[in-house]
Amino acid sequence: MESMNFRSLEDFWAFYVTQHSKPCTRRWHFVGTLFGIVFFLCSLIFSWWFLLFVPLSAYGCAWYSHFFVEGNIPATFGHPFWSLLCDFKMFGFMLTGKMDREMKRLGKRPVLQVF
Template identity: 75%
Template sequence: MNFRSLDELWAFYMSQHSKPSTRRWHFAGTLTALLILISSIIFAWWVIFFVPIFGYGLAWYSHFFVEGNVPATFGHPIWSLMCDFKMFGLMLTGRMDREIKRLGKRPVLQVF
């Protein structure tokens, strides 16, 4: 799919993250990647190698085994990373449900 703007991709991106557990896996991956990045700056530079492994690994796990789709990273790597940070920020500030409703999506009820 071709998108002309980040806003167009954002609506698609959210449709690919419809399950709360998918978003939680993304949150965990982004948080872990950020903590590893900080650790690599403070303690040892070679630890930076683990940033994409944990960041993408946890997110991709959620797409393949929870959501059942292909990560947007494969088609739009930079924009999907930007969308991931936006989703992370919305979740961190408790505004994710409001954004889902704004986009006309209903949260999917799920145990995990």
């Protein structure tokens, strides 16, 4: 991934959205983030061992979607902290049904897919 400098989280967010243009990519991220949250909660309730599954599930699903669905390199490799923040932002938009509207606001039309 080429080195890109961003001046703000909002600038990075616009780039982040372009890297998640396919609905299937966003769905894989949503599932990974959801499992990460569930495993984190399980670690608080049951055992700290569940913490091992937080990054495995979250990054596993996300990276799978980038390599095999979107066909790009995860932004995490170049900007890990901002990518994490934007992943939660995207999760929130998806949870509330606002992600397509956000993509249109940024001028990124959602890519239609059959699957």
